[in-house]
Amino acid sequence: MELSIVITLFNEEQNIRPLLEGLRVALRAYAYEVILVDDGSTDHTVKQVKLHADHRVKLVILNSNYGQTAAMASGIAEACGDYVVTMDGDLQNDPADIPFMLEKLKAEGWDVVAGNRRDRKDGTLLRKIPSKIANRLIRNLTGVTIRDYGCTLKVFRSETAKRLGLYGELHRFIPILAVMEGGKITDVDVKHHPRKFGVSKYGLGRTFKVMSDLLLMVFFKKYFRRPIHFFGPLGIGCFFIGSSISLYLLVLKMLGHEIWGRPILILGITLVLAGIQFLTFGLIAELIMRVYYESQHKKTYSIREIFTKRPELELEVVH
Numbered sequence: 001m002e003l004s005i006v007i008t009l010f011n012e013e014q015n016i017r018p019l020l021e022g023l024r025v026a027l028r029a030y031a032y033e034v035i036l037v038d039d040g041s042t043d044h045t046v047k048q049v050k051l052h053a054d055h056r057v058k059l060v061i062l063n064s065n066y067g068q069t070a071a072m073a074s075g076i077a078e079a080c081g082d083y084v085v086t087m088d089g090d091l092q093n094d095p096a097d098i099p100f101m102l103e104k105l106k107a108e109g110w111d112v113v114a115g116n117r118r119d120r121k122d123g124t125l126l127r128k129i130p131s132k133i134a135n136r137l138i139r140n141l142t143g144v145t146i147r148d149y150g151c152t153l154k155v156f157r158s159e160t161a162k163r164l165g166l167y168g169e170l171h172r173f174i175p176i177l178a179v180m181e182g183g184k185i186t187d188v189d190v191k192h193h194p195r196k197f198g199v200s201k202y203g204l205g206r207t208f209k210v211m212s213d214l215l216l217m218v219f220f221k222k223y224f225r226r227p228i229h230f231f232g233p234l235g236i237g238c239f240f241i242g243s244s245i246s247l248y249l250l251v252l253k254m255l256g257h258e259i260w261g262r263p264i265l266i267l268g269i270t271l272v273l274a275g276i277q278f279l280t281f282g283l284i285a286e287l288i289m290r291v292y293y294e295s296q297h298k299k300t301y302s303i304r305e306i307f308t309k310r311p312e313l314e315l316e317v318v319h
Contacts, residue, residue: 003032003102004081004158008071009049009089010039014197016048019089020057026095030102033058036089037075040065073166084161086154086174092121093153094191101155101188111160111183114146114175115153115190134210141218144176146187153190169209173217180221227289231282239275242268 005023009016023034036053037060038046049059060074076084083102087093093115101113120131131150139145149172156178164177175185223230245268249259259265 001031001033001081003027003030003083003085003098004079005032005034005085005087005098006037006072006075006079007034007087007089008037008039008068008075009041009045010065010068010071011041011043011045012089012197013041013044013048015089015091016045017052019091019095020052020054022091022095024054026098029099032056033079033081035060035075035078037071038062039068039071067169069166069169069171072171073164076161076164076166079158079161082158084156084158086152086156086161088152090195091197092193092195093151094193097153097188097190098155101153101190104186104188105155105157108186109184110186111157112175112178112185113155114148114185114187115151116146116148116187117151117192118189120192121194134214138173138176138214138217141214142176142221144179144185146175146185148187149173149175151190151192169213170217172210173213176217176221180224225289227285228282231278231285235275235278235280235282237275238271238278242271242273242275244268246272 005027007019012019020034023032034057036049036057038049039062046059046061049057053059058078060078062071062074072086076086083105085098085102087095087098097115101115104110105113131148135147135149138149152171154174160178160181160183163181164174166174166177170177178185219230245264249262249265249268253259
């Protein structure tokens with residue numbers, strides 16, 4: 001199996017037939033499977049899938065609406081192909097872009113090729129402007145410089161997709177997760193179509209979730225393996241400033257000045273306690289990370305390739 005197409009669905013009953021037909025036309029030159037994950041749909045999505053599916057389609061029905069990240073993770077776990085493609089089930093992504101993205105990945109040695117919706121067919125106020133702001137913010141904070149983090153259409157090497165560790169609502173940050181695992185990523189312009197059927201599942205309400213997840217991703221990218229490098233400087237800085245203030249007040253006290261009730265006294269004590277707490281958090285986080293890696297036999301690195309010249313092969317060539 002060369003390709004596994006993972007598509008998450010939530011109330012997309014009218015889109016199923018044209019989606020499957022589009023995939024058949026675009027991927028007729030490939031050996032592929034389509035993994036449709038129903039994320040707790042309340043309409044006739046499952047019925048439509050069973051009606052129009054062929055032997056290439058695998059339907060995964062989740063017990064409830066767990067969200068796009070969990071649905072995507074379940075689909076990737078079922079994928080058997082050498083390459084994994086993720087895309088939306090609302091017909092806004094175009095299956096015709098997949099062959100070009102796949103060939104670029106194979107020819108240039110990328111681990112992930114992400115789509116960039118160059119001419120996006122969404123509302124300007126509720127979708128485009130928040131997306132542009134979010135993309136710029138994510139680029140500046142993480143250093144992962146693709147143009148469109150919100151485009152679901154992506155092509156992965158299978159091993160990269162299965163190492164992502166998706167949970168929560170981190171599907172928006174797949175490029176960052178891939179880079180954290182040592183993956184090489186690029187993006188290409190892809191087509192984007194207006195939604196014909198159904199309604200969008202997204203709005204401005206997700207902004208605060210995205211911001212919270214972004215803070216988490218910035219921490220993960222920079223400090224996940226060594227959390228003491230984040231909490232340590234904070235703790236030392238707070239403790240040093242608090243101790244300096246306390247020492248200053250002690251000198252004033254020895255000179256006969258009244259220091260009780262001064263706001264600076266409260267500030268000094270608070271900073272000392274905060275410094276101790278930050279250092280404690282850092283040590284506990286380090287212990288948790290050791291348990292995380294050692295108990296599951298995980299490694300703090302990933303190897304792309306091992307190359308060696310076997311001496312016996314060299315001897316054969318010489319003779």
